[in-house]
Amino acid sequence: MKWVLILCGLLILIIIWLVLDFRLGRRKHLLKANKVETAILHGELEIYTHGKEFFRSYFTELQHAEKHIHILYYIVKNDSFGQEFFTILKERARVGVEVRLLIDRLGSLTIKKKEVSELKDAGVHVAFCNRVRPPFLFYSAQVRNHRKISIIDGKIGFMGGFNIGKEYIDKDPKLSPWRDYQLQITGESVNFLQSEFFIDWNECALEKVDYRPEYFPKLPKGRIRHRFIPTEAGALEENFIQLIRKSTKSIIIGTPYFIPSAAIFAELLKALQRGVHLTLIVPYTADHALVQEASYRYLRRLLKAGALIYQYKNGFYHAKTLLIDEKICDIGTANFDRRSFFLNKEINCYIYDRSFIEKVMKVIEEDILDSKRMTLTQLNKPNLLRTVKETAARAVCHFL
CATH class of the missing domain: 3.30.870.10 (Endonuclease Chain A)
Incomplete structure (x- = not known):
């Protein structure tokens, strides 16, 4: 009976801690969160709905990058497809392309130190966002960076539902074929995706990035009216x-x-x-x-x-x-x-x-x-x- 009371007491304390942690963490988050949205922008959009088609185009653009590649993903899996993705990034970094990879710490939990070291040795800049940190351990574990954006040479952007993993190219029998919506963006609005990437990068990475003009080339207006809302x-x-x-x-x-x-x-x-x-x-x-x-x-x-x-x-x-x-x-x-x-x-x-x-x-x-x-x-x-x-x-x- 004594042990039952002790266990019940511990359970009550844990529940109280979780509730306080979550509420105080959320209060802090609300105080520091900024509301951002663009004005109406004009660009060109393409939609992809199938992973094999999207990644064929996406990987081709990565392989032809000349100046810089900036990528934010929620999930990058340490499977054969993830390794193919890493290989492309390492190859571009070795020929002098600036490559920055920002990934969510919990969403990409399968990425180990070995893979990170190999990327960094090749010249890829790697950072993890939304780490679990005190004093609000439970709340910070819940708040994830679920954004998935890529910007290549400041001229072409991608955003949508696809992450990096074999299920997204129909190699998970239970979940195949995978249906998703992904946008390819060109035109003036790519500059906003670039700035949004740097906001997230500078919030999380030890190595901060200055907003250099080369990151924001003058881009033409397109036909399609749209705006971005983080x-x-x-x-x-x-x-x-x-x-x-x-x-x-x-x-x-x-x-x-x-x-x-x-x-x-x-x-x-x-x-x-x-x-x-x-x-x-x-x-x-x-x-x-x-x-x-x-x-x-x-x-x-x-x-x-x-x-x-x-x-x-x-x-x-x-x-x-x-x-x-x-x-x-x-x-x-x-x-x-x-x-x-x-x-x-x-x-x-x-x-x-x-x-x-x-x-x-x-x-x-x-x-x-x-x-x-x-x-x-x-x-x-x-x-x-x-x-x-x-x-x-x-x-x-x-x-x-």
Whole structure:
């Protein structure tokens, strides 16, 4: 009995510590977070939806870099594909190209000292962002840099959902083929991606970088109107609420994880009540425990309110998009979940060009054809294991 009381006391102390750590860490984060967004920019955009096609183009651009390569990834895996990526970076560094690689410490946990040493020996500058640090160990472990951007010679940029790992090129049997949305960007807006990379680099790396003119060449304007919005510490929730409130006809959401905040969910229900058509695309197969079960209580209410929900079945759906009235299209790194809303650093591109949005709509139509429509009957069918998982997911949904 004595040991039981001691264990209970320890458990209570741990819970108190976790709650205080998280709340105080979040308060500090909110105080230091900056809200940034660009004015309307003009450039050229291309969208990639398949990993093999994207990485073929991406690796070719890396191999032809002449001056500098600046890369930020959430996940770089230490597998055969990750080694191929490292080989390209080392080769370019050895011929005098400035190569900087910034990766999230926990997202890229499989990268060992050996790989980092080999990169540095070849001349690659490597830094880890968002390390777990005191005094708020638990909170700092939750806040990740989920941005995925690359800038090559200051002239071409990439951003979107793809990370570096074999699953992203269809070499994971469970998750293949991998479906994602990735943007290739040229034109004046590449300069903003460059500056955003340096902000994150200088925040985390011991070796700071000066903003030299060579990093920001004069770039032509393109045809496609868009802007970039980096977010952290709750700013994404505010932005999405404003977008949803603008809707008068339709909302389309594509996301691998649907765990909305209470405020965003309320806005979606209000949109349905005023006659807006809501379509949601989510995966049929989950890549993480409890993420599907965490979404079910929201999906039930949306189905009752008249939303259309599709589960993508042709592989794993990892795309991240939000379309409002087919006039505003968001493609970026943020999921439609609380981790992206409140914890992660994200970056999204809001696109206002009708012709490009039509191209995205065709992609979405293909995804819906590869999906199965979800029904309320399906979700309400008695299932004890699912009920247990839903209960567990509800308790930890803020961190999924």
